[in-house]
Amino acid sequence: MSSMKVAVVGASGNLGVYVVQALLRGGFGVTAITRNESTATFPQGVAVMRVDFSSLESIRNAVVGQDAVVSLTASAGTATQRTLIDAIIEARVPRFIPSEFGLNNRKYRDSRVGHFLREKVSNSDYLIELSERHEWFSWTGLSTEVWLDYALENGIFILNARKHEAMLLDSGNETFSASSLDFVSKAILEVLRRSDKTANKYLSIAEVTTTQSEVINLAEDICGIRFDRSQRSSKELSTILDERLAKGDKSAYIGLLELHFFADGAGHALKDEDNASDLLGLQPRSLRDILERALAFFGRG
Ligand SMILES: NC(=O)c1ccc[n+]([C@@H]2O[C@H](COP(=O)([O-])OP(=O)(O)OC[C@H]3O[C@@H](n4cnc5c(N)ncnc54)[C@H](OP(=O)(O)O)[C@@H]3O)[C@@H](O)[C@H]2O)c1
Structure with missing residues (x-):
């Protein structure tokens, strides 16, 4: 104490x-x-x-x-x-x-x-x-890195579970890091x-390193449904953001984060040698565990 x-x-x-x-x-x-x-x-x-x-x-x-x-x-x-x-x-x-x-x-x-x-x-x-x-x-x-449970509960990145929608940027296979x-x-x-x-x-620090596709597949397994998938390219998103930034639209920030974390070739996942979780004695939970808690509202109807 x-x-x-x-x-x-x-x-x-x-x-x-x-x-x-x-x-x-x-x-x-x-x-x-x-x-x-x-x-x-x-x-x-x-x-x-x-x-x-x-x-x-x-x-x-x-x-x-x-x-x-x-x-x-x-x-x-x-x-x-x-x-x-x-x-x-x-x-x-x-x-x-x-x-x-x-x-x-x-x-x-x-x-x-x-x-x-x-x-x-x-x-x-x-x-x-x-x-x-x-x-x-x-x-x-x-x-x-990304607050994964917060993002999923609020439909900010990757999934809007309440609407049964999954939004992929590029291939969905770029690795990114996240914490709960x-x-x-x-x-x-x-x-x-x-x-x-x-x-x-x-x-x-980061608790997990994963991909958009892995998160969606696991979320489908946990929720027992298929999400409607849509996909857009980082080139398309970048053009939209340039227009918003030119108008001084601050909401472009979320799109810039999306590009930073998820665009093919971004290369921004936290490297093990840069992760201070061990220095802090932290015990990471599994991706499944994080998603099960974040998507718990799904079972409540
Ligand atoms: N990595 C990620 O994915 C991620 C996601 C979201 C946020 N963040 C970062 O984490 C930090 C905390 O974010 P959060 O989402 O926990 O914050 P939040 O819930 O939006 O706000 C935290 C507190 O700030 C106070 N507050 C609200 N508006 C304010 C204002 N205009 N001026 C001064 N204080 C204000 C309020 O406290 P009182 O009512 O008690 O004054 C509020 O409870 C921020 O630095 C944010 O950028 C990271």
Whole structure:
């Protein structure tokens, strides 16, 4: 059991609810730092502090005395991370985990999708600078690849199980890497437990490496039905995205991610030697197990 005090920003979010449970189970003292205007509710055992995220003083007062702050803010909130980071430094909180949890922004900052990562890139550049300036301060960035259960539950990539539809990009045979929300939450817990080994590092983790075709075939087996398959080429998708990007349409981001992960020849699956899951002592679940849980709603009619 740990007596470490951890403040969680975005504790009510898609990832946040898993992280709060993992921290409570791990014996951490958990405080949710939530926006003044938020209607979010939090489980028993979690202290709640309401703040104005545009005010450094308001955040500083909420995080002072914490051993670590974990930010799980929505992408829309990453622009306000700079004030959060400054408040953490003023409050002398020794450890910070920024809201990353997607593509490795150190690696893909100059890629086609990099434009959409620029706030995260700038925040991690700033954290590197701060950790060099303050020996008492450290941070850990975590890239987690596709959240497979979240994507499938929400019909974002590969499958819309509620509509019985499967959407393939190119051949469907390009390998990509993915994690479940449960796995990501355990990784955050282990980063905090192993602070020496993880300090001032940008780590990548993935629970499984698979293909779109493998996911669809397994999902059909689990759900006991055939999905209606459609397919489009990365060339077609790329043309559509160019048009959207020219109009400044931010929804192009999801399409760019689709190309990044699934296009034939993309080559972006996480290599074993770059996967920090062993460093964190994580036990991956099988693809079948992840899909069975993600598609459990199917059996409920
Ligand atoms: N790898 C993947 O497949 C994947 C998928 C989705 C997200 N992500 C990344 O994971 C991180 C967390 O995402 P999430 O989906 O868990 O977040 P989320 O559920 O969309 O939001 C998390 C929390 O952020 C706060 N929030 C909402 N809008 C905000 C705003 N405009 N400004 C400031 N705070 C706001 C809310 O907390 P309160 O109401 O308590 O203030 C909310 O519960 C992000 O960095 C995101 O880019 C990765």
